[in-house]
Amino acid sequence: MNFSQAEYDLRCEWGVEGLRALQPTSNAIVIVDVLSFSTAVDIALSKGASVLPYGWKDESATRFAAEHGAILGGGRKESARYTLSPASLRSIPAGTRLVLPSPNGSTLAFGATGVPTFTACLRNAQAVAKQAATLGARIAVIPAGERWHDGGLRPCLEDWICAGAVLAGLPGEPSPEAEMAIASFARFHQDLLETLSRCGSGRELVEAGFKIDVELAAEYAVSNVAPVLADGQFVDGSRR
Numbered sequence: 001m002n003f004s005q006a007e008y009d010l011r012c013e014w015g016v017e018g019l020r021a022l023q024p025t026s027n028a029i030v031i032v033d034v035l036s037f038s039t040a041v042d043i044a045l046s047k048g049a050s051v052l053p054y055g056w057k058d059e060s061a062t063r064f065a066a067e068h069g070a071i072l073g074g075g076r077k078e079s080a081r082y083t084l085s086p087a088s089l090r091s092i093p094a095g096t097r098l099v100l101p102s103p104n105g106s107t108l109a110f111g112a113t114g115v116p117t118f119t120a121c122l123r124n125a126q127a128v129a130k131q132a133a134t135l136g137a138r139i140a141v142i143p144a145g146e147r148w149h150d151g152g153l154r155p156c157l158e159d160w161i162c163a164g165a166v167l168a169g170l171p172g173e174p175s176p177e178a179e180m181a182i183a184s185f186a187r188f189h190q191d192l193l194e195t196l197s198r199c200g201s202g203r204e205l206v207e208a209g210f211k212i213d214v215e216l217a218a219e220y221a222v223s224n225v226a227p228v229l230a231d232g233q234f235v236d237g238s239r240r
Helices: 015-025 037-046 059-067 105-111 125-133 157-168 176-198 200-207 211-218
Strands: 010-012 028-032 050-054 097-101 117-120 139-143 227-230 233-236
Touching: 010 157, 010 176, 015 028, 015 105, 015 139, 028 105, 028 125, 028 157, 037 050, 037 097, 037 105, 037 117, 037 211, 037 227, 037 233, 050 059, 050 105, 059 097, 105 117, 117 125, 117 157, 125 157, 139 157, 139 176, 157 176, 157 200, 176 200, 176 211, 200 211
Parallel strands: 010 139, 028 117, 028 139, 050 097
Antiparallel strands: 050 233, 117 227, 227 233
């Protein structure tokens, strides 16, 4: 139990192993993947669509989408109409069911079971915190992180900041890990666009021609959507 942070109300740990460690003793889970799964989900849901997480972008994803009557989204650089680029989802029609595979946030969400699970970005961090707090005092926030070329977890600044934004909106005693995330948000929240544009993940997107995605992801508290998993898809929990 050393890594469960079970003695604290507010917990924070990275990636798949963090999810496994914190999930059993938590009333709710919040997965954070700012660039870009969580931001894409927020924008899709704000347009009345729903998002089905899936862990792999291969032939099984095509079958999964077909079995669920959904459209399969593409990677940011693919030619699909709807992709992991949040900007591509600003015109998605209401009622669309979108499978959105990603190796980070979507994979974590696809593997979450048994506990109410949200996904949060900077746009909706306050709304998600408010909704999660209705489920109990023990909230675990899981920053997804990015991947190194060898597949290993790369903790990233944007997810750390957003985890702190969620935790800062919750009552209860934070673990030291949660306190560090909150401190990160406090340090950078006045300069989110500048910070996200200059950090490693943001620079990668800007240099690849996706500056608009960084701009959308850096918007703080502009959305009341609280994405929560229900029957395998993210829907707006604030309307339930």
